Amino acid sequence: MESRKKQRIALSTYFFISGFFFSTWASRIPSLKTFFDLNEAELGNLLITMPVSSMIGLPISGWLVSRFESRLPLLASFALLALGLLGIGFTDNMFMLVISISVFAFAMRIFNIAINTQSLSLQKKFDRKIIGSFHGLWSTGGVAGVAVSTLMIKLEIPMFYHILMVAITGTLAAAVSFSFLLKKDRSTIGNKLRLGKPDKFILYLGLLVFFAALCEGGMFDWSGVYFRDVVNEDIFTLGYLIFMIFMALSRFYSDKIMERLGMQKTYIVSSVFIISGVLLMTIFPNFWAALVGFCLVGLGVAAVVPMTFLLAGSSEKYSPGMAISIVTTYAIAGMLLGPPLVGYIAHLFNLRVSFGLFLIAGLMLIPISKRVLKYREFQGTSEET
Template identity: 40%
Template sequence: MPPIRRSRIAISLIFFCYGLCFASWASRIPTIQHVLNLSEAELGGILFALPVGSLVSLPLSGFLVARFGSRRVVMAAALTYGLSLICIGLSYNVVLLIAALFIFGLIGNMLNISVNTQAVGVESAYNRNIMAKFHGMWSLAGFAGAGTGALMIALSIPPAIHYIIIAAAIVGVLLYSFRYLLHADVNTDTDKPLFSLPDRSLMVLGVIAFFSMMCEGAMFDWSGVYFKKIIAVEENWIGIGYTAFMISMAGTRFVADTLVHRHGLKKVLVVSGSLTAFGLLVVVFLPYFISAIIGFFIVGIGVSSVVPLVFSVAGKSRTQSPGVALASVSTLGFFGFLIGPPIIGLIAGASDLRISFVFLAVIGATVAILSARGVR
């Protein structure tokens, strides 16, 4: 097997482990909320620890990748990410949970930047768009994490035990993958900082990714709560909406590159934003079991293509090296992913969870409008 093929498989597996860790956390949010007796507003406030940790990690991640290379940062961050997941499960009060989520956000964004830098190198070697397929592995892991979480809930297994099992399972996968990572990052330039603000065209795509990932992040953290509080399903079914969302998102990401080749980047992004808004409105105005599942499925299709396409464009930037452009746009989009859930919690606390989902629908429509006006 060619070395670059081994690298592609290894990085795909790391994307899977990354997504599995995050999905495992998200799948047990309703359980953690119940155990700590948190209201929607309190949960939303606590969730802000994630984006704060991510924000703090930005200069640190940039320094570490520039100093040691993305390979070493991926190895350290991937292993530590699993340990921070266990810390979340062991948090028995609000203070410990906030601290654990801060660390989870800090290490998660470090892993996000470094593993995407590795993916840019593999895509450059293949000389064709494959970024969406890497992100498809992340989404596929989200589906697996949601299913595992639903099983753990059904078996009444506490989050701490659940997270220890997940962390232990991925260690072997990571140890296998690490040996095949790229040793050198592509197009590095020692005369420029690793992370900088994107140019105007990349900024537009970054803002689109920011809004789309706000919706995506809210689906991860609030879909279970929505089915529990609004749809009023039995405990064993609270993860069904999240599962439908992950199935459609993962499946669509594996064909996103083909869709762009046939229909163009602009059209795909406009349709993506429109589907996101439509799916959320279905969930809000038809709050019933089947219609809500369909709505979450449509939202998954809507948000699926945006981020991989933005990252692929960043990797081909003519004004910045691929690593620099990717890191800056990735940071902007991922911050939207992390800040969306706490905003939804605050809106729900001040009004109603359905109102907060209407807000998300507006955000989805904004993606379509920005894509129609700002993307060539």
């Protein structure tokens, strides 16, 4: 087998494991809410530790991907990620839970930068787009993770046993794949973060992934609570599971969709799906309407992040690693600030009203995508979209 195929398989494994880990954590949030007897606002306070910890990792992640080959911070951050996940599963007091979530979020920050830097470097070895397939595998890992969580909940397996099995299996797979990852991908230029007036191209890209990630993060953290408290479904992971399945399926086809429709139309279609899904699940909060609504939102958010990361790799000001680092800051902010905001709004009103936040986020994709593509065309850096 040629080396680039081995590298693609190895990197795909890390994307899959990352999705599996994250969905394991997200699908167990209702369990943590029940165990620690938290209301929506208290859960929101707990979840806000993630964006804070992630932001702490911003300067560190940017420095690591510019100083070393991306596979080295990828491995180190994965080890921390596994430790953080274990801590979440084994702790029985709030202080240690906050510490464990903080470690998990900090490690996820560095891991995301490293793994997306790898994907952009590997993309250059292929004539056709492959970025979407990597994110599809992340979502597939998420589907597998929430499916396993659903089974564990159904069988009443204690959370710490569940998370221990996930951490051990994921670590073994990561260890086997590490030696096949892409080597010597460190960029020698564009690695310095320039303060002052923000680069408009990167700013627009950041806002796109912020709003997409706000929807994605909200679905991750609140879908289970929504299905349990609003839809009154005992197997509360069903909403999350269907959301992840449709997001994964869509991401595997996102590369072809981009090439056929063009980026602007793909952003518009994504926005329409998100808006339609949120309206359906909130206006008709019954089982089937909510299920279809989660399907539509999954289809809508699927292409936005891989498509935007691909655009970030074409930045003239920054190296792919640094551009991804900056844009991912917005993505993580959206993914991790969204859930606590939903919690606060739900505490003031109710959970159905709080999901209006996703409606606004989906709507914002249209004007911002038009701006970023017009700016890119104006700068003369555009490829055929």
